[in-house]
Amino acid sequence: MKLGLIGNGAIAQFVRRALEAHGHEIGAVLLRPARIAQMSPIPNDGPLYVGSVAELPDDLDHVIDCAGHEALRQYGTDVLRAGFDLTTVSIGALADKALEAALEDAALEGDSKLHLASGAIGALDTLRAARVGNLTKVRYTGRKPPKGWLGSPAQESIDLENLGDRPQTHFVGTARQAALEYPKNANVAAAVALSGVGFDETEVVLVADPAISVNIHEIEVTGDFGSFEFRILGNALPDNPRSSALAAMSVVGCVLQETKPIVF
Structure with missing residues (x-):
């Protein structure tokens, strides 16, 4: 192409x-x-x-x-x-x-x-299938090292430079609130919302965790199908520590699907 x-x-x-x-x-x-x-x-x-x-x-x-x-x-x-x-x-x-x-x-x-593109998260195919039935819970939790939240509203509620060794939650709300308030940090929350119960019904928790060195994304889902939990530890691109490697890969994967005669 x-x-x-x-x-x-x-x-x-x-x-x-x-x-x-x-x-x-x-x-x-x-x-x-x-x-x-x-x-x-x-x-x-x-x-x-x-x-x-x-x-x-x-x-x-x-x-x-x-x-x-x-x-x-x-x-x-x-x-x-x-x-x-x-x-x-x-x-x-x-x-x-x-x-x-x-x-x-x-x-x-x-x-x-x-x-x-699915961005820095996976398991969205399972979530899209599960929403055909009734979903009673969809929660996304995003954990980043304190420096990963610099420049975000997290700075207004917690001291990112002096967290000690305990994680601190700085946001609890809906995916719509998270995406609007954290435009540079909440694409994953939006992907989960659009794959499941929507922006206003998806729960989001955002955490600054000094004990980790990578971004951690977690999805918890319950519904008629049963339940599942998904967790991914994501590396950054070598050229930019603020950019997810999997997010970039997901764009490539999405475009390549357009050229295939058999799509999975």
Whole structure:
């Protein structure tokens, strides 16, 4: 496929390398005009660098958003309305009901689809199957080292620099609240919510834990099917300790599924 990328950070660069290794072409990279202006010189032997959706080549097969919630807000509807399928890992942005509705309308207008990459969590296939019956509990718990919560609202409620050796919970609420209050930290909560009982019925607990060195994601689900618990210890990308390796891998996996004659 000939692909467009939104963003040029650690996740975007991982996705680009992986997809090129699988024989796909990156035809264009969409960045803020100010970001393009900072690139000197712009490589002339690679993809086209553009500052707006209108400048994207017409022959792209798919566009991939790797640039976060604000990029999905800024470009998502225009990409979909232009007829491009779009894959994003910025699932938490859909906690904004107005944005979710606008993206859906744009996809219908452009006869396109918005694909949601699973991000830094797994077991969502089990959760999607289980929601066919009645689900009585869906809880997501996110644990990160204190430094993983720097720059988030956690700083307002706990002293991240002096936690001692005991974990501290700094958020208990719904997935919608978590996604809106923690836009850089709650994509996993949003993925769990959209796979199960929705943003307003999914319980979320966020914890700063000085005893761990990786991010830990836990899902607990109970319903007519029975119950399950899932736990993953996630490593960061080498290029950026704030970016999940599995989140980047999930984007690649999602796009590669589009090329397969048999989809699992």
